[in-house]
Amino acid sequence: ENSPAPLPERAIYGFALFLGSWFGFMLYLIWAYVPETWLFSLGLTYWPQKYWAVALPVYLLVAIGIGYILLFGINMMSTAPLNSTHTITDNYAKKQQQKKFQEEAIPALRDIPINEVNRMFFLPEK
Amino acid sequence: SLSAATSAVWLAAYGLFVLSQNSMVLSAAIFITLIGLIIYLHFVKIDQESLLVIGSLGIQVTSSYASGKESTTFIEMSRVKDVVINEAIHMQKVIYYLCILLRDPGDPQGVSEVVPLFQSSKPRLDCLIEVYKSCQEILEQRKTAPQSS
Numbered sequence: 001e002n003s004p005a006p007l008p009e010r011a012i013y014g015f016a017l018f019l020g021s022w023f024g025f026m027l028y029l030i031w032a033y034v035p036e037t038w039l040f041s042l043g044l045t046y047w048p049q050k051y052w053a054v055a056l057p058v059y060l061l062v063a064i065g066i067g068y069i070l071l072f073g074i075n076m077m078s079t080a081p082l083n084s085t086h087t088i089t090d091n092y093a094k095k096q097q098q099k100k101f102q103e104e105a106i107p108a109l110r111d112i113p114i115n116e117v118n119r120m121f122f123l124p125e126k
Numbered sequence: 127s128l129s130a131a132t133s134a135v136w137l138a139a140y141g142l143f144v145l146s147q148n149s150m151v152l153s154a155a156i157f158i159t160l161i162g163l164i165i166y167l168h169f170v171k172i173d174q175e176s177l178l179v180i181g182s183l184g185i186q187v188t189s190s191y192a193s194g195k196e197s198t199t200f201i202e203m204s205r206v207k208d209v210v211i212n213e214a215i216h217m218q219k220v221i222y223y224l225c226i227l228l229r230d231p232g233d234p235q236g237v238s239e240v241v242p243l244f245q246s247s248k249p250r251l252d253c254l255i256e257v258y259k260s261c262q263e264i265l266e267q268r269k270t271a272p273q274s275s
Contacts, residue, residue, distance in 0.1 A: 082216060114210050
């Protein structure tokens with residue numbers, strides 16, 4: 001079953017991820033800062049150009065910044081315009097079936113059409 | 127807004143004039159602003175919007191622009207299902223707007239189209255409720271009216 005409780009397996013996964021991320025970070029620092037000649041003298045020659053040690057974080061940050069603007073734009077584009085029927089109804093409401101009215105029972109839940117809602121809100125006079 | 131656009135165009139023209147020392151830039155900017163103002167008044171700026179509901183005939187929507195041009199749209203009563211106040215999201219706000227629901231020929235309960243009204247004056251809810259009540263009074267009479275022979 002699924003429970004959010006801390007289990008021994010989860011503690012081990014967490015620690016493995018912690019060690020892995022520390023190792024990855026140290027590897028990145030070594031690659032970015034240690035001069036190429038020292039790495040060559042150790043025999044490690046097949047590493048990517050150090051240009052990428054600066055380029056990749058910049059790419060990532062610019063992508064995150066553009067992502068904010070992109071998400072805002074996508075939201076605005078998918079908002080239904082004022083003259084579309086999506087502001088009033090949708091497929092589920094069109095296909096809903098009328099349930100039989102039972103005496104002394106709470107009426108079944110359904111999507112009430114907009115003209116009835118308007119009548120209830122705006123028409124009755126005090 | 128109009129004054130912001132005019133000021134921006136004139137400041138840019140003055141900047142160009144200072145750079146190029148050519149006074150044609152200033153005359154061109156004034157000319158462009160004049161033409162732009164005329165286009166704006168004739169095609170964009172709506173002075174008045176009105177709604178005429180005749181129970182047996184239909185609904186007529188008139189917009190009159192600042193230059194005097196009037197554009198009207200007429201919708202026959204047989205196409206009109208109802209006039210309602212709808213809420214929708216518009217430019218990071220939720221607004222109330224009056225709209226005409228048109229009947230769907232294939233589906234008696236369905237709505238084929240929504241025609242929003244008063245799009246440039248966008249009155250507030252208390253004003254919309256008054257208009258809604260008047261429209262509903264007229265629309266109810268068409269149900270009790272005699273059927274067309």
